[in-house]
Amino acid sequence: MIELVISQLSDLFRIGLIIALVVTTLRNAAVTGRIIPLVLGVVFVAVMLPTTMPKGSASVAEAILAGLISNSIILVLALAGTLLVSRLRR
Numbered sequence: 001m002i003e004l005v006i007s008q009l010s011d012l013f014r015i016g017l018i019i020a021l022v023v024t025t026l027r028n029a030a031v032t033g034r035i036i037p038l039v040l041g042v043v044f045v046a047v048m049l050p051t052t053m054p055k056g057s058a059s060v061a062e063a064i065l066a067g068l069i070s071n072s073i074i075l076v077l078a079l080a081g082t083l084l085v086s087r088l089r090r
Helices: 002-009 011-029 034-054 061-090
Strands: none
Touching: 002 061, 011 034, 011 061, 034 061
């Protein structure tokens, strides 16, 4: 399971999707809020990628669970980066 999470953390497509999710959420925060779109986006990416990509050695349920963990880690890093950038702009 740890190997699966590490491999997903280095997936550039997953990282790009989560960064695009953060950017889109911040742009639309006045209309949609922040928490619900981020949570739903993380779940969507965690389910979408294992079900549409070729299967590896792990089952789909394990890949989704590992995706939730790795997406959450990437999301925290992306939000920390946006917070850092916004503070440096001041």
